[in-house]
């Protein structure tokens with residue numbers, strides 16, 4: 636099985652992003668065999684006007700963005716982790732929702748981003764308050780795909796190891812991470828966070844990031860990459876829209892987990908009684 640991370644520099648325009656996506660994914664039509672393809676966060680629209688995402692938001696299961704992504708999965712005969720798109724939430728906000736389609740274009744699962752980026756960053760934007768527009772997800776998702784058990788996390792989620800532990804405890808061997816990491820925090824933390832999550836959970840990590848300068852000046856880090864269960868960077872992109880590939884080796888995971896059975900050695904959470912007075 637082949638793993639792919641797609642890197643984009645999404646604009647606020649649906650049409651432009653779809654054209655960029657088709658161009659970057661075009662080589663997939665020459666690839667036979669099972670393929671798992673991960674797209675970045677905000678794949679269909681990014682850094683637009685303040686209410687752009689709310690305007691684009693769709694009910695789960697219907698809408699032009701979902702149809703376009705489903706069609707991409709079908710055209711390229713791939714399992715598609717379709718980045719994130721805004722999906723209606725019950726409180727009037729939207730979820731940063733990652734939909735997963737099988738190679739016939741059928742939606743086989745979806746994950747709503749749990750941890751919201753309400754953070755100040757010393758960059759041109761400064762104050763991020765994702766929760767102003769986005770509702771937090773409520774569930775950990777491990778999706779049964781034809782290619783195995785797939786965990787999903789989104790962007791800022793990567794800073795919360797508990798989420799990854801929970802996905803691996805539920806059988807995940809591959810974790811997809813659609814992202815739009817800022818340039819400042821990406822430069823400082825992106826690669827060490829990805830390698831840490833892959834190493835401590837002994838899983839493949841496919842991190843598809845936005846990269847470049849976007850419509851209203853937001854700058855994202857790029858460096859989309861695929862990390863092995865041993866922490867090796869198997870493939871990585873630079874700044875431009877591109878697609879990187881690595882091969883999945885289930886035996887590698889089995890061997891690492893047999894030699895170093897960390898999942899069986901977990902001692903936490905330490906109960907209050909075990910804490911030294």
Ligand SMILES: O=C(O)CNC(=O)[C@H](CS)NC(=O)CCC(=O)C(=O)O
Nearest residue numbers: 677752763765790791815816817820
């Ligand atoms: O708000 C939008 O328009 C789309 N969503 C994003 O760009 C999100 C929330 S602002 N970005 C991140 O979570 C960056 C995380 C990050 O960079 C880190 O954890 O260091």
